Amino acid sequence: MSVEARILWVLTLKELRDAWNNRWFLLYTGAFCVLALGMSWLSLAGAAGSGFAGLGRTAASLVHLVVLIVPLMGLTLGAASLAGERERGSLILLLAQPVSRVEVVLGKFLGLAAAVLSSLLLGFGLALLVMAGGGGLRTAGAAGQDPLAGFLAFLGLAALVALVSVSLGLCISTLTSRSAVAGGVSLFAWLLLVLLGDLGLMGTSLVMRLDARHLLWSALVNPLQEFKVAAILALRGGLEVLGPAGLYATRTYGEGLMPLLVSLLVLWILVPLGISIWSLERRGAQ
Template sequence: MILLHNVTPKVFGLLARKELHDALRNRWFVLYTLVFSLLALVLSWMGLASGQLYGLAGFGRTTASLINLVMLIVPLMGLTLGALSLALEREQGTLLYVLAQPITPAEVLLGKLLGLATALTATLSIGFGLSGLVLAWRGSTIGLGAFLGLLGLAILLALFSLSLGLLFSSALPRTAAALGSALFAWLLLVFLGDLGLLGSALVLRMPIEALFTLSLLNPLQVFKLAAILLLQSDLQVLGPAGQYAMHIYGLRLLPLSIGLLGLWTLVPLLPAHLFFHRRGAL
């Protein structure tokens, strides 16, 4: 609610369109789009080639393969683009000109978030769209619902990554520092996921309840939990922690995971606004 105070929709929309236009001209964004689309196409083609019956489980097999791709690439895209957004303009001096206008920091922050989110949604839609066209051409529509659901979860994960990147960009004065912090956060989120939880469970002899609660503190693990639930109705693939979660929450686990991922998207925005309001263009 604090972020929405004194936010003018017209100004907010203009800033979002400017950010979208800048993102489309960003060479990193173009590279991310090409890489993600190419990898999605390769995974879909490999999923078809590995099946004896092309029309069966094409979308389901590809959706399972895309989960790891999304967990690896999407946070990297969101974190780096978000970290470069404010810090780069601060170094170039354009942020000082923007804030000299009758515009609030909240409008600038939310405008950048919306513009970058639109750009990343386009990237994900292109990658998923090309993959889906290949599968529909050679296969069937079995598993299409989970495939589209994964796209929605990927967009939520991109929003979280952008929010966290904007937090680094608003708190740190230099582009190098913001980008370095974003890359370090990406490493922590990706490589301290399954490996970190497994190591902690073995060393500390953690109970199942604590292990599951700890996994919810990593948005990438929450995404993985929701994605697996889209593919199948149980979490046996996650071992005892997954079985414990299904036993406790049952059918409520999927909406709970989606809601928690959406909440993680909002968490970095408030401190990002506080840092940006205090630091401004300096």
């Protein structure tokens, strides 16, 4: 099926515009920016006493933020998009235009991704400005690598998480017919990824005494864990902080670990997106 960049661009802009008219999205963006600003400011304020403020420390707290907010943003936005259009009947009007179903899915994905990414950029950009204004790096502890490069890598990984969550949300959206159902499923998926999965795995690990290899790979099924591990690797250059599983990962995969994690995240983007395309190709507007 041919895909025209022009149509993707039109759909992307439309989706982006819709996102900025979506009060939930604005709420998420506002919350994300406020929290990112707050964290960097608190980090600076807390560090002012000790004389050591580090980008690494702030970014570490931003890991929490990304893990919590970004999937929520992407999943709910993605879930609301196609299911809502299907429910309102506007999907028929859209599909009745000379566009392919692949273009519709890709266009929506790109638009939503651009919207969520713009939130990320805004939040992290403001956080960086606050840190720069606070002189955070001038007294930063040595991190062994360029902290800014680490931060940008972190930002890239956060962007991947955004894409994963949008892709998942879109997948949920194409597989359901009603936006309420899609919203519910997306919230459950968020809960599963953020909380329940990890809690379950922690319990399993305690009971089954999983070794480092199995624990690592069980955890890495979760894209948020993939992000977290990759983000720690990017910010710190090592995974010692994650205990034996982290050491196992770095020693087993070495330099290939980051590409591996990024590939997994990309897979998490592509597979749901593929399912979305397959589903829309199969169902059409019905």
